[in-house]
Amino acid sequence: xxxxxxxxxxxxxxxxxxxxxxxxxxxxxxxxxxxxxxxxxxxxxxxxxxxxxxxxxxxxxxxxxxxxxxxxxxxxxxxxxxxxxxxxxxxxxxxxxxxxxxxxxxxxxxxxxxxxxxxxxxxxxxxxxxxxxxxxxxxxxxxxxxxxxxxxxxxxxxxxxxxxxxxxxxxxxxxxxxxxxxxxxxxxxxxxxxxxxxxxxxxxxxxxxxxxxxxxxxxxxxxxxxxxxxxxxxxxxxxxxxxxxxxxxxxxxxxxxxxxxxxxxxxxxxxxxxxxxxxxxxxxxxxxxxxxxxxxxxxxxxxxxxxxxxxxxxxxxxxxxxxxxxxxxxxxxxxxxxx
Amino acid sequence: xxxxxxxxxxxxxxxxxxxxxxxxxxxxxxxxxxxxxxxxxxxxxxxxxxxxxxxxxxxxxxxxxxxxxxxxxxxxxxxxxxxxxxxxxxxxxxxxxxxxxxxxxxxxxxxxxxxxxxxxxxxxxxxxxxxxxxxxxxxxxxxxxxxxxxxxxxxxxxxxxxxxxxxxxxxxxxxxxxxxxxxxxxxxxxxxxxxxxxxxxxxxxxxxxxxxxxxxxxxxxxxxxxxxxxxxxxxxxxxxxxxxxxxxxxxxxxxxxxxxxxxxxxxxxxxxxxxxxxxxxxxxxxxxxxxxxxxxxxxxxxxxxxxxxxxxxxxxxxxxxxxxxxxxxxxxxxxxxxx
Numbered sequence: 001x002x003x004x005x006x007x008x009x010x011x012x013x014x015x016x017x018x019x020x021x022x023x024x025x026x027x028x029x030x031x032x033x034x035x036x037x038x039x040x041x042x043x044x045x046x047x048x049x050x051x052x053x054x055x056x057x058x059x060x061x062x063x064x065x066x067x068x069x070x071x072x073x074x075x076x077x078x079x080x081x082x083x084x085x086x087x088x089x090x091x092x093x094x095x096x097x098x099x100x101x102x103x104x105x106x107x108x109x110x111x112x113x114x115x116x117x118x119x120x121x122x123x124x125x126x127x128x129x130x131x132x133x134x135x136x137x138x139x140x141x142x143x144x145x146x147x148x149x150x151x152x153x154x155x156x157x158x159x160x161x162x163x164x165x166x167x168x169x170x171x172x173x174x175x176x177x178x179x180x181x182x183x184x185x186x187x188x189x190x191x192x193x194x195x196x197x198x199x200x201x202x203x204x205x206x207x208x209x210x211x212x213x214x215x216x217x218x219x220x221x222x223x224x225x226x227x228x229x230x231x232x233x234x235x236x237x238x239x240x241x242x243x244x245x246x247x248x249x250x251x252x253x254x255x256x257x258x259x260x261x262x263x264x265x266x267x268x269x270x271x272x273x274x275x276x277x278x279x280x281x282x283x284x285x286x287x288x289x290x291x292x293x294x295x296x297x298x299x300x301x302x303x304x305x306x307x308x309x310x311x312x313x314x315x316x317x318x319x320x321x322x323x324x325x326x327x328x329x330x331x332x333x334x335x336x337x338x339x
Numbered sequence: 340x341x342x343x344x345x346x347x348x349x350x351x352x353x354x355x356x357x358x359x360x361x362x363x364x365x366x367x368x369x370x371x372x373x374x375x376x377x378x379x380x381x382x383x384x385x386x387x388x389x390x391x392x393x394x395x396x397x398x399x400x401x402x403x404x405x406x407x408x409x410x411x412x413x414x415x416x417x418x419x420x421x422x423x424x425x426x427x428x429x430x431x432x433x434x435x436x437x438x439x440x441x442x443x444x445x446x447x448x449x450x451x452x453x454x455x456x457x458x459x460x461x462x463x464x465x466x467x468x469x470x471x472x473x474x475x476x477x478x479x480x481x482x483x484x485x486x487x488x489x490x491x492x493x494x495x496x497x498x499x500x501x502x503x504x505x506x507x508x509x510x511x512x513x514x515x516x517x518x519x520x521x522x523x524x525x526x527x528x529x530x531x532x533x534x535x536x537x538x539x540x541x542x543x544x545x546x547x548x549x550x551x552x553x554x555x556x557x558x559x560x561x562x563x564x565x566x567x568x569x570x571x572x573x574x575x576x577x578x579x580x581x582x583x584x585x586x587x588x589x590x591x592x593x594x595x596x597x598x599x600x601x602x603x604x605x606x607x608x609x610x611x612x613x614x615x616x617x618x619x620x621x622x623x624x625x626x627x628x629x630x631x632x633x634x635x636x637x638x639x640x641x642x643x644x645x646x647x648x649x650x651x652x653x654x655x656x657x658x659x660x661x662x663x664x665x666x667x668x669x670x671x672x673x674x675x676x677x678x
Contacts, residue, residue: 062539062546139587183547196591200401207591208522208547217587219580219606226606226613228587235588241558248478248556248567249574250589252535252546267558267565274565 030176033169033333039282039325043173046280050256051180057278059256061181066257067211067247067268068170070188070195072307073261073284074203076155076165078293081306083194085162086149090133098132107132131232135215138227139193147197163202164338167284169331170259174203182257187211187246189239189264193230211250213238243268261286262307266316273320281322285309288328369515372508372672378621378664382512385619389595390519396617398595400520405596406550406586406607407513409527409534411646412600412623413542415494415504417632420645422533424501425488429472437471446471470571474554477566478532486536502541503677506623508670509598513542521596526550526585528578528603532569550589552577582607600625601646605655612659620661624648627667 034040049057050064071077091101091110101107106125109117118125134142155165174184186195186205192212199205216235217228238246244267247255258265258272261284269281286309287294287301295304298314317324327334373379388396389403410416430440430449440446445464448456457464473481494504513523525534525544531551538544555574556567577585583606586594597604597611600623612618625648626633626640634643637653656663666673 140593183545185547192588193591206401208524208589210591214588217584219583219610226583226609228583228610244558244565244567245556249531249553250547252532252549254479270565271558271567 030179031169031172033172033331035330035332037330039323039330042280042323043282046257046278047177047180050278059277063253063256064177064180064182065185065251065253065255066177066182067185067187067251067255067259067272068174069260069262069265069268070186070190070212072286073259073265074166074170074186075162076158076292077307078286078295078304079156079306081190082162083190085153086146086194087129087133089149089153090145091129094133127234130215134191134194135230135232138222138229139217140227142193142230143197146194150198158335160335160338163198165335166202167331168333168336171203171336173259174205177257178204183209185209185211185247185251185255187238187243187258187268189213189237189242191215192238208250211238211246213242239264241267244271247271256280258282259284262309263313264307266313269316269320269322273322281317281320283309283313283317283322283324285324285326287326288331288334291334292327369518370508370511372511372670374669374671376669378662378669381619381662382621385596385617386516386519389617398617402592402595403516403519403521404524404590404592404594405516405521406524406526406590406594406598406611407509408599408601408604408607409525409529409551411625412598412604413505413509413525414501415497415631416646417625417634417643418495418645420529421501422529424492425485425533426468426472428488428492429484430468433472466573469554473530473533474569474571477561477568478556479566481532481569482536485533489537497674499674499677502537504674505541506670507672507675510542510675512598513544516596517543522548524548524550524586524590524594526577526582526597526607528552528576528581530554531577547589550577550585552581578603580606583610586610595619597621598623601648602652603646605652608655608659608661612661620656620659622648622652622656622661622663624663624665626665627670627673630673631666 031040049055050059052058068074071081075082088110091107095101095111098107101111106118106121106128110129137145150163153162154160155162158165177184184205186199186209188195188211190212192210192214195212196207196210199210200207214235216231216233218231220227220229222229236242236246243265247268254275255272256278257280258268259282260269273279273281286292286307287299294301295307296309297303298309298311314324370379388394389398391397407413410420414421427449430446434440434450437446440450445457445460445467449468476484489502492501493499494501497504516523523544525538525548527534527550529551531549531553534551535546535549538549539546553574555570555572557570559566559568561568575581575585582604586607593614594611595614595617596619597607598621599608608620612620625631625646626638633640634646635648636642637648637650653663
């Protein structure tokens with residue numbers, strides 16, 4: 001009988017290479033932009049137990065639903081929501097066809113760059129601007145308008161595309177969840193048709209997996225062509241208590257993991273972690289003025305009307321066992337590297 | 340040098356086996372319950388061209404959206420819609436807790452088995468029955484109620500579970516489309532939460548890919564638990580011109596293939612085939628009284644208020660190039676074999 005004379009150290013090296021190549025022995029870190037913190041360990045531990053068939057916390061793939069807020073959770077929401085930047089840009093580009101806007105509020109304040117006056121108009125002013133910029137065209141046309149804008153518009157501070165102001169750690173988390181059999185959804189207060197044209201490319205989240213606010217549409221024939229016409233009328237507000245309702249409508253299952261960053265996400269986290277079995281709630285906390293923004297008012301950070309994170313939400317997190325992810329401590333990289 | 344002496348015929352046999360096993364040389368018929376008709380060829384030809392990267396009609400996977408009506412398209416809708424059978428069964432099972440129903444219409448007519456009187460109540464009577472049987476519980480509870488009913492209720496004529504009164508040729512078509520990179524959706528006038536508990540098991544269509552009519556829900560805390568409460572109020576009617584709207588809301592892309600069987604599907608087919616590029620519209624035509632049902636009134640078949648298929652729809656099909664699938668000629672098997 002012939003014996004192998006391979007020296008033991010060579011066997012070890014070979015096995016080592018094999019393990020690295022084939023995993024899952026010494027797997028690469030799936031979340032390299034996350035520092036090794038208790039938050040990261042909570043995420044890894046949760047995924048490990050719900051995907052382990054031998055675990056009491058095992059969840060079959062069809063029930064592995066993860067929902068993510070968008071503004072402030074997956075991408076930057078300061079100094080103003082990106083969709084508002086889009087609406088203001090679009091209003092300005094439409095102004096030549098609307099000479100009356102030069103003297104009519106709230107349009108005048110936008111054209112004058114006078115956001116303080118715009119703010120005094122409140123919710124009604126915002127609805128007028130949304131109606132003027134988001135309605136009166138077909139869904140196909142709005143898709144093109146949005147796609148064109150998002151492909152060139154830049155964030156005023158970071159001087160890069162808005163779609164490059166997404167959070168690298170969250171891109172990794174989305175991918176990691178999908179690789180572990182999760183279906184990933186966006187559940188955002190933002191406009192569903194504003195997000196859909198680019199979410200698959202940017203987040204790997206396809207159009208049917210985007211839940212958001214919407215205006216009413218109507219089936220019509222225009223020039224003999226069957227279209228969906230966008231009407232100047234709110235259909236659904238996917239925010240606060242609307243988020244669980246939107247989840248019920250679009251997903252039809254209670255998520256087992258939800259990620260948010262503000263009071264708008266409170267009910268989504270309550271609904272998600274209120275179910276039986278293993279559940280995880282995560283809240284991004286913007287405490288990094290240097291690399292991104294810092295706002296609260298939890299923890300004494302400056303107050304913000306956009307993405308409000310009051311002390312009461314911090315208390316809810318503690319009470320419910322939701323993990324608060326301070327950007328400063330938890331993320332070693334904020335945005336993806338741009339080629 | 341050593342040469343192989345394997346006889347040529349053995350090589351041929353081996354290659355043959357390899358081809359059969361590994362395809363795509365001599366592939367098995369993906370639609371065995373479909374007779375070799377022009378309808379079948381149209382379906383196979385459509386899928387071949389939209390999946391062929393070299394074809395001018397190629398469609399990338401993310402845009403391969405196929406929408407199917409449910410009642411009368413994927414399963415039996417006669418003598419009454421299955422969901423109505425559920426509502427009537429549920430009303431009867433709830434009657435002991437509602438002694439007033441013995442004298443109150445429309446409940447009395449249901450308890451008396453007097454469907455003629457029930458019909459005279461029209462839409463309002465139906466809404467009352469839906470409110471009594473479909474609202475006032477949480478979404479989780481309704482899921483359980485529906486799941487329990489569908490696991491035992493039998494079709495009155497075929498004496499098999501309703502979920503076994505689905506069409507075998509359509510199960511094959513759904514599977515074939517998914518194997519070719521399509522996402523398959525249900526777009527039904529039926530209740531979205533009535534379908535979701537069983538569509539994945541029966542059709543391979545997961546809960547987020549079901550679009551349907553709905554009643555309003557509200558996020559509430561009941562006994563300290565966060566739930567979605569079902570309210571006695573219509574939220575959305577996913578029928579006729581509502582179908583393209585539901586598609587816009589839930590899918591956010593125009594389908595390239597739509598399948599229906601009645602006037603309720605007209606606008607969905609118009610919207611689908613009205614887009615640019617390769618499109619296919621299919622209409623199931625119930626003309627097989629022996630194996631299933633025959634109703635129209637197109638082609639002189641008996642009129643039906645359920646799944647109406649008038650001559651005008653036949654004319655629309657001709658004009659738009661939609662394929663009409665007569666069950667009698669096209670399907671060699673109607674229902675799946677039951678073990």
